[in-house]
Amino acid sequence: MRRLLEQAPGFIAVLRGPEQTIEMVNAACAELIGHRDVIGRPIREALAELGDTFFDLLDRVTSTGEAVMGRGRPLGIHRMPGRPMENRFIDYVFQPIIGADGAVTGIFLQGHDVTDQKRTEEQLRLALQGGRIAAWERDLTTDYVTWSDNALDLLGISNGPAAEFVARIHPDDRRLQRDALARALAEDASYSIEVRFLKPDGSMIWIEHRAEVQKGPNGLRSLAGITADITARRTAEDEVRESEARYRKDLEAAALVQNGLVPKDGIIGNLRHEGLLQSSSFIGGDTFNVVRQADGRLSFFHIDVCGHGAAAALVSVAAHHLISQAAVRNVSLRPEELVQEAARDWPQDLPFFTMIYGQIDPETGEGSMVQAGHPHPLLIRHDGSITPLGDGGLPIGINENPVYDAVPFTLSAGDALLLYSDGIVEAENAAGEVFSEERLSGLIRAHSTARAGSLLQAIAQEVLHWRGGTRLEDDVSALLLERL
Numbered sequence: 001m002r003r004l005l006e007q008a009p010g011f012i013a014v015l016r017g018p019e020q021t022i023e024m025v026n027a028a029c030a031e032l033i034g035h036r037d038v039i040g041r042p043i044r045e046a047l048a049e050l051g052d053t054f055f056d057l058l059d060r061v062t063s064t065g066e067a068v069m070g071r072g073r074p075l076g077i078h079r080m081p082g083r084p085m086e087n088r089f090i091d092y093v094f095q096p097i098i099g100a101d102g103a104v105t106g107i108f109l110q111g112h113d114v115t116d117q118k119r120t121e122e123q124l125r126l127a128l129q130g131g132r133i134a135a136w137e138r139d140l141t142t143d144y145v146t147w148s149d150n151a152l153d154l155l156g157i158s159n160g161p162a163a164e165f166v167a168r169i170h171p172d173d174r175r176l177q178r179d180a181l182a183r184a185l186a187e188d189a190s191y192s193i194e195v196r197f198l199k200p201d202g203s204m205i206w207i208e209h210r211a212e213v214q215k216g217p218n219g220l221r222s223l224a225g226i227t228a229d230i231t232a233r234r235t236a237e238d239e240v241r242e243s244e245a246r247y248r249k250d251l252e253a254a255a256l257v258q259n260g261l262v263p264k265d266g267i268i269g270n271l272r273h274e275g276l277l278q279s280s281s282f283i284g285g286d287t288f289n290v291v292r293q294a295d296g297r298l299s300f301f302h303i304d305v306c307g308h309g310a311a312a313a314l315v316s317v318a319a320h321h322l323i324s325q326a327a328v329r330n331v332s333l334r335p336e337e338l339v340q341e342a343a344r345d346w347p348q349d350l351p352f353f354t355m356i357y358g359q360i361d362p363e364t365g366e367g368s369m370v371q372a373g374h375p376h377p378l379l380i381r382h383d384g385s386i387t388p389l390g391d392g393g394l395p396i397g398i399n400e401n402p403v404y405d406a407v408p409f410t411l412s413a414g415d416a417l418l419l420y421s422d423g424i425v426e427a428e429n430a431a432g433e434v435f436s437e438e439r440l441s442g443l444i445r446a447h448s449t450a451r452a453g454s455l456l457q458a459i460a461q462e463v464l465h466w467r468g469g470t471r472l473e474d475d476v477s478a479l480l481l482e483r484l
Contacts, residue, residue, distance in 0.1 A: 011090075011113065014097070015043060016106040020058055022046055023106070032088065032113055034079035049078050049085060061094045062104050069093040072118055089118040138162055138211075138223040140185075154229055155207070156200040170196035170204070177209065184223075188213045194230065206234040251282035251310070258283050258313055261320050263290045267484070268298060269362030271411075276456040276478040284475035285312025285353070286421050287320045291327045298360050299327035302419035302479045304374065305353040306395075312351070312475075319353050319396070322346065327357075335359055336404040339370045343396050352397030356390075356419045365411035365483045370404045372396055375422050378441070382414025384448040386441050389417075411483035418444070419481075420459075423474035427463045435466050456480055 002024065005012050011029035015022060019042040025033070038046035044055055054075070057068050070092055076085045092111030099105040134151035138144070143162045152158045157165055169177055173195035180191040190212035197207045211225030258279075265274045273290045285305030292298055303319050305312040322345065326338050333341065339357050356377055358369030369377065371390030379387040389409060394402045411417060420440070427435045443462055447455045456478055463476055 008110075010111055011109070013109040014106060015058070015109065016097075018062075020044070020062070020107065028113070029109075032079075032090075033077060034081075047077070049076055051076070057094060058107055061096050061107050065096050065098065065104050067093060067095045072114060088113060088115045090114060132229040134227050136225060136227065138225075140221050140223065151227075155197065155227065168198045170198065172196075181211075181223075184211060184213055185221075188215075188221075194234070205229055205231040248282075254310070254313065255279070255282045258287070258317065261317065262288055268292055269296070270365070270413075270484045271298060271360065271362035272480075272482045272484055273298075273300070274456055274480045274482075276460055276476065276480075278460055278472065278476045279313075280308050280423070280472040280475050281310075283310060283313035284308045284477075285316045286423070286475040286477035287316045288419070288477065288479040289320060289324050289327075290479075290481075291324055293327070293331050293359075295331065296362070298362055299358070300360065300419075300479065300481060301327070301355055301357040302374065302421070302477070303353050303355045304421040304423075304475070304477070306351045308475050315351050315353065318350065319346075319355075323355070323357065334406060335368050335370045336406040339372055339396070339404050340402060343372075343394075343402050344400055346397050348397070348400070350397065352395045354395045354422075358417075360411070360481065365413075365415070366408075367411070368406040368408045369417075370406050372402075372404065373398075375420060375425065375437075378418040378420075378444065379409055379411075380416040380418060380444055380448075382412065382448075384445050386444060388437075411481070413483055416480055416482040418455075418478060420478040421475060423472065423476045424459060424463055424478065426474065427466055427476070428473070429466050430468050435463060439466075 005024070006026045008026055009028060011032050012024075012026040013022060013029050014024040021040060021042050022038045025038065033047060036046065043050075043058070060066075061068055072089050073092060075088045075090060077088055079086050090111050091114050092109065095108040095110070096104045097106035097108055132154055134154050135148040136151065137146050139146075144160070145162050145165060146159050147157065157168065166174065166177065176193055177195060180193045183189065184191045190210070192208065192210040194206060194208050197205050199205060206229070208228045208230045209225065210227075211223045214222050214224050216222060259277065262275055262277055263273065266272075268290070275288055277286060277288070279286070285308050286303065288300070288302040290298055290300045301323050303316060303323070305315045305319060322342055326333075326342055330338055330341070335357055339355070352373075354373035356369055356371055356374045358367055360367030369389065370393065371377070372393045373395030374390075376388035376390045379389055381387070389407050391405065391407070393404055409417065425435050425437050425440055439462075440459070443458060444455065447458055459478060460476060464472070467473075
C-alpha cells in the first residue's frame with residue numbers, strides 16, 4: 001500500500017497522534033514542500049509557514065471526525081532554503097483516520113497542486129476582461145448556456161437558456177445568427193458573425209460572436225465560443241469610412257478643378273493641339289496649357305511636379321497659374337527669359353518641378369522652346385523620323401538664378417511636337433522593366449499616318465497594358481502640337 005501511495009499522482013501525507021506528527025509523505029507531497037526532512041516531526045514545527053488557518057482545519061478534522069475539503073486553496077510554502085515563500089494553490093481532502101475504538105488517531109491528507117491551472121485561469125480572466133470578451137458553452141441537449149463570470153458586466157447576461165441571448169440580438173440580425181448556427185451544426189464547423197446586441201440597460205452594442213461545435217461522449221455535442229464587445233472597433237471603422245468618403249468627394253471635386261485648368265483639344269490657325277492627362281490617383285502633379293497671345297503666337301508648356309497625389313496637385317496648380325500668367329503678362333519675353341523669371345519667382349519652400357516652355361507661330365510653324373529638367377520633347381516629322389530636342393536644364397526650384405538656352409524648331413505641314421511626362425517612359429512592368437524612350441518612339445512610328453486623335457490614346461493604352469492593367473504608379477500626361 002505504501003508503494004502504491006508513493007506513486008500516486010496527487011500529494012498524499014499521513015499525520016498521527018495528538019501532535020499531528022508526519023508519518024508519511026509521497027513523492028508528489030515531497031515535491032510540493034521542497035523535499036524537506038519532515039518525517040517524525042509535528043506538522044506545526046516542520047511546516048510552520050502553512051499558518052494557523054491551515055492548522056485549524058486539521059484540528060477540526062481531529063475534533064469532529066469529519067472530513068474537510070476545498071478547491072484552489074492558496075498556500076505559502078518555503079520550497080527552497082533561503083528563497084522567498086512561494087504561493088501555491090491546492091485542491092484537497094483532509095480525511096480522519098478512525099481507530100478500533102472509534103476515536104480519531106490521525107489524518108489522511110490528499111489532493112493536487114493546481115497552481116499552474118489557477119494561474120492559467122487568472123491569465124484567461126485578465127485577457128477576457130481586458131479584451132472585453134466573454135467565454136461561454138452551450139449544451140445542445142438542454143440548450144443551456146454557461147457564461148464566464150464577466151458576461152454579466154460585459155453583456156448584461158448570465159447563465160440561462162440560449163433563447164435569452166438570442167432574444168437580445170437585433171431583430172434584423174437574428175436571421176444571420178440562425179443561418180450561421182445551422183451551417184455550423186450541419187457541417188460540424190465553426191462560425192463567426194458580427195451582430196447588434198441590446199443590453200438590459202437599453203444600450204445597443206456591436207458584438208462578435210464566435211463558436212465551434214464540440215463532440216462529447218456518446219455523440220453528444222455542444223457549442224463553445226467567445227463573445228466580444230466590438231462597439232469601439234465598429235465605431236472607429238464607421239468613422240474611417242465616413243472620413244474616406246468625404247476625402248474621396250473632396251478629391252473628386254479637386255480633380256474636376258484640375259482637369260478644368262488644362263485646355264480642351266482644338267485648332268488655332270494651322271496648329272492642332274491635343275492633351276492627355278491621367279493621374280495615378282484622383283489628382284496628380286502633371287499639368288499643361290496652350291495660351292494664345294495678342295500677337296497671334298501660341299505659348300505652350302508642360303509641367304511635372306516632383307511627387308504625385310494631393311500635395312503634388314496643389315503645387316501643380318500653383319505652377320500652372322504662375323506660368324500661364326507669365327505667358328499672358330510678359331508677351332515680349334523670349335522663352336528663356338520667361339523661364340528664368342519663373343525660376344526666380346518660384347517659392348523656395350515648395351517642391352521643384354520640371355517643365356517644357358515654348359512659343360510658336362501657328363501660321364509659319366516657327367518656334368523655340370526651353371527644357372527645364374523635363375524629358376526631351378520629340379520632333380516628329382511627317383515622314384516618321386523622330387528627333388529629340390533640348391539639352392536638359394535645371395528644374396524650376398533648384399536654383400534661384402539659373403541660365404536657360406532656347407532651342408529653335410520649325411513644324412512643317414504634317415510635323416508634330418510631343419511633350420510628355422516621365423510617367424510614360426519610366427512606367428514599370430511586373431518584371432521591373434521600364435517602358436523606355438525606345439518603346440515610345442516605336443509607338444509613335446506605328447501611328448505616323450494616323451496621328452491625330454489616336455497617338456495619345458494609344459500611349460495611354462500601351463502604358464496601362466505595360467503595367468499589366470494595374471493602377472499607375474506615376475502620373476501620365478502629354479501635349480501634342482501638330483502642324484496641319
